[in-house]
Amino acid sequence: MARLIVLGGGVAGHTTATFAAKWLGSQHEVVVVTPNAKWNWIPSNIWVGVGQMTKEEVTFDLASVYAKAGITYKQAKAVSLNPEGNESSDKPFVTIEYTSKSKSGESENIEYDYIVNATGPKLNFDATPGLGNGQGAMGTNTVSVCTADHAVHASHKLQESIEKMKAGERQKFLIGTGHGMCTCQGAAFEYIFNIEHELKKAGVRDMADIKWISNESFLGDFGMGGLHMKVGGYVVSSKLFAESLFAERNVDWLIGAHTSKVEEGKVEYELLDGSKGEEEFDFAMLIPPFAGVGLKAYAKDGEDITATVFAPNGFMKVDANYAAGAYENWKASDWPRTYQNPTYKNMFAAGIAFAPPHIISKPMSSPNGTPINPTPPRTGMPSGIIGKAVAHSVCDLMTKGENAHLHEASMAEMGAACVASAGKGLTTGTAAAMTVYPVVPDFEKYPGTGRDTDYTFGEIGLAGHWIKHILHHLFLYKAKLNPGWTLIPE
Amino acid sequence: MKHEEKNFEKSDQFNLTMIPGSFARKMRTCVIWQFIRFVAINIKMIIVVSKSH
Ligand SMILES: Cc1cc2nc3c(=O)[nH]c(=O)nc-3n(C[C@H](O)[C@H](O)[C@H](O)COP(=O)(O)OP(=O)(O)OC[C@H]3O[C@@H](n4cnc5c(N)ncnc54)[C@H](O)[C@@H]3O)c2cc1C
Numbered sequence: 001m002a003r004l005i006v007l008g009g010g011v012a013g014h015t016t017a018t019f020a021a022k023w024l025g026s027q028h029e030v031v032v033v034t035p036n037a038k039w040n041w042i043p044s045n046i047w048v049g050v051g052q053m054t055k056e057e058v059t060f061d062l063a064s065v066y067a068k069a070g071i072t073y074k075q076a077k078a079v080s081l082n083p084e085g086n087e088s089s090d091k092p093f094v095t096i097e098y099t100s101k102s103k104s105g106e107s108e109n110i111e112y113d114y115i116v117n118a119t120g121p122k123l124n125f126d127a128t129p130g131l132g133n134g135q136g137a138m139g140t141n142t143v144s145v146c147t148a149d150h151a152v153h154a155s156h157k158l159q160e161s162i163e164k165m166k167a168g169e170r171q172k173f174l175i176g177t178g179h180g181m182c183t184c185q186g187a188a189f190e191y192i193f194n195i196e197h198e199l200k201k202a203g204v205r206d207m208a209d210i211k212w213i214s215n216e217s218f219l220g221d222f223g224m225g226g227l228h229m230k231v232g233g234y235v236v237s238s239k240l241f242a243e244s245l246f247a248e249r250n251v252d253w254l255i256g257a258h259t260s261k262v263e264e265g266k267v268e269y270e271l272l273d274g275s276k277g278e279e280e281f282d283f284a285m286l287i288p289p290f291a292g293v294g295l296k297a298y299a300k301d302g303e304d305i306t307a308t309v310f311a312p313n314g315f316m317k318v319d320a321n322y323a324a325g326a327y328e329n330w331k332a333s334d335w336p337r338t339y340q341n342p343t344y345k346n347m348f349a350a351g352i353a354f355a356p357p358h359i360i361s362k363p364m365s366s367p368n369g370t371p372i373n374p375t376p377p378r379t380g381m382p383s384g385i386i387g388k389a390v391a392h393s394v395c396d397l398m399t400k401g402e403n404a405h406l407h408e409a410s411m412a413e414m415g416a417a418c419v420a421s422a423g424k425g426l427t428t429g430t431a432a433a434m435t436v437y438p439v440v441p442d443f444e445k446y447p448g449t450g451r452d453t454d455y456t457f458g459e460i461g462l463a464g465h466w467i468k469h470i471l472h473h474l475f476l477y478k479a480k481l482n483p484g485w486t487l488i489p490e
Numbered sequence: 491m492k493h494e495e496k497n498f499e500k501s502d503q504f505n506l507t508m509i510p511g512s513f514a515r516k517m518r519t520c521v522i523w524q525f526i527r528f529v530a531i532n533i534k535m536i537i538v539v540s541k542s543h
Contacts, residue, residue, distance in 0.1 A: 240507070240508060243503075243506075243507040243508075244507050244508045244509060244510070246504075246507075247497050247498075247500075247503070247504035247507040247509050248494075248497060248509050248510060250497055250500060250504075252501070252503070253503065381539070381542070385542055385543060388543075409542075413542075414541075414542035414543075415538035415539070415541060415542045416538075416542075417535045417538055417539065427519070427521065428519070430518045430519065433531050433535075435534060435535055435538045437538050437541065437542075455534065455537060455538050455541065457534065459527060459531060460518055461517070461518040461519070461523075461524050461527055462518065462519050462521070462524040463524045463525070463527040463528035463531055464531070466524075466528055467528070467531065467532070467535075489539045489540075489543065490539075490543075
């Protein structure tokens with residue numbers, strides 16, 4: 001019996017573990033190491049953040065689901081990897097630290113035959129002074145919707161602002177990115193329009209000034225260098241699409257901005273032209289930059305080999321071309337296909353945890369040398385598809401031997417579907433429904449836009465809201481492994 | 491004043507964008523039209539999903 005350990009029970013890790021357990025049956029063991037007791041459908045945190053859903057509606061307990069699937073579940077966080085074992089054993093192992101109440105603080109070494117790192121992002125609030133609390137967590141100056149608990153807190157703060165406006169006090173809302181190297185603009189984009197919708201519903205829109213602040217060099221970059229989409233018979237840049245949404249809703253924007261410092265009620269920023277400025281706020285939701293979760297790696301003799309296994313940003317090295325060089329040389333083929341670590345072939349990374357070869361947007365910096373450009377998004381659909389492909393590969397390696405064919409899932413050959421809601425009602429509010437194909441542009445195949453304009457489109461309307469509702473229920477149903485779960489695509 | 495007149499005049503940034511008129515806005519919340527679009531968007535999304543696996 002061989003053992004597969006999956007680190008992280010989020011979108012990618014949960015997909016890998018559940019498919020591997022199904023395909024391997026009781027012949028082999030699947031272990032999930034993840035610090036939270038609950039699974040979270042993160043996209044719906046946006047609705048929690050405006051008080052339209054509760055934490056309970058977007059989360060469920062993992063223990064019973066893993067018991068049903070025959071998966072060994074350790075509520076713990078991985079700390080380090082020993083891919084060559086140690087001086088007393090050749091068997092690779094991972095060191096974990098329990099986070100469950102009953103075993104909190106205890107640590108354990110677990111041996112593995114194969115390991116998948118799906119630990120997602122570290123929310124690196126402390127990269128911007130005042131955005132974090134100095135101890136790795138969110139500070140008190142802004143709110144976040146990155147976790148369900150953050151979103152509950154954001155919703156309370158929003159209610160406080162609404163009450164103030166009802167009492168006649170004007171409020172300034174600042175939503176966007178909290179650093180020049182952030183990704184996940186889409187989440188902030190969806191949140192700002194949900195806030196705008198809620199303020200209208202509460203009858204206080206006239207009392208609010210709403211502003212977007214972002215590291216994108218143009219509105220609608222989304223960390224993907226923007227996209228050209230078919231709208232009304234034209235192929236248009238997402239810049240026009242996004243600017244239209246903002247102008248229609250009277251939401252101001254500040255782009256090409258590196259948020260350099262956050263204080264109570266104020267951010268300081270530097271723009272792409274090198275100028276500096278300040279923006280005041282009463283309520284701010286600024287997405288933190290992402291980094292790897294900080295796993296260490298050690299060789300058999302105890303030597304620190306973290307830099308061999310992980311990129312400097314903490315994400316795990318995989319089969320990507322990390323030597324692509326300047327922007328002019330970037331190719332779709334730089335992007336990984338199998339997500340296998342080049343040094344240790346029994347090690348894979350899935351979802352946000354893999355190190356991308358480079359960013360997707362055009363690299364930019366201010367004349368002062370401050371890099372101000374979005375880092376590449378790895379949204380839910382690619383994370384799930386990669387998680388499943390990695391599960392396939394690992395299962396084949398375990399059952400057919402180490403020469404088994406590896407399954408491939410390049411982000412330059414896969415699309416993504418995104419729905420950014422603006423409200424939650426079934427007959428009110430509108431959503432922007434978008435698909436992009438492929439996520440990473442391929443200018444050799446599509447020289448003009450980098451993407452297939454037949455499958456890259458955007459549309460605004462109620463239909464998007466209905467799709468977002470359906471996706472919410474469908475993905476929670478699937479993640480709970482209810483009957484027919486394998487039929488629901490990632 | 492028409493909705494779009496109001497927003498176009500608010501700032502230079504807004505003035506250079508496209509703002510939907512009343513017909514486009516009505517269609518976004520017209521349940522019958524949106525049902526048709528719901529079917530069309532789902533078909534497109536299913537094609538993108540199947541091309542990605
Ligand atoms: C507010 C918000 C809205 C979003 N909306 C959308 C959307 O509408 N559509 C879309 O496609 N995508 C959306 N995304 C992006 C989507 O959530 C991510 O792409 C997806 O969650 C990435 O999956 P992942 O498995 O890589 O990471 P995660 O889902 O973050 O999972 C990582 C897991 O690893 C665990 N972990 C962390 N450290 C360790 C450790 N040391 N050891 C073990 N486990 C660890 C974490 O607890 C977590 O369970 C949104 C993101 C945010 C923040």
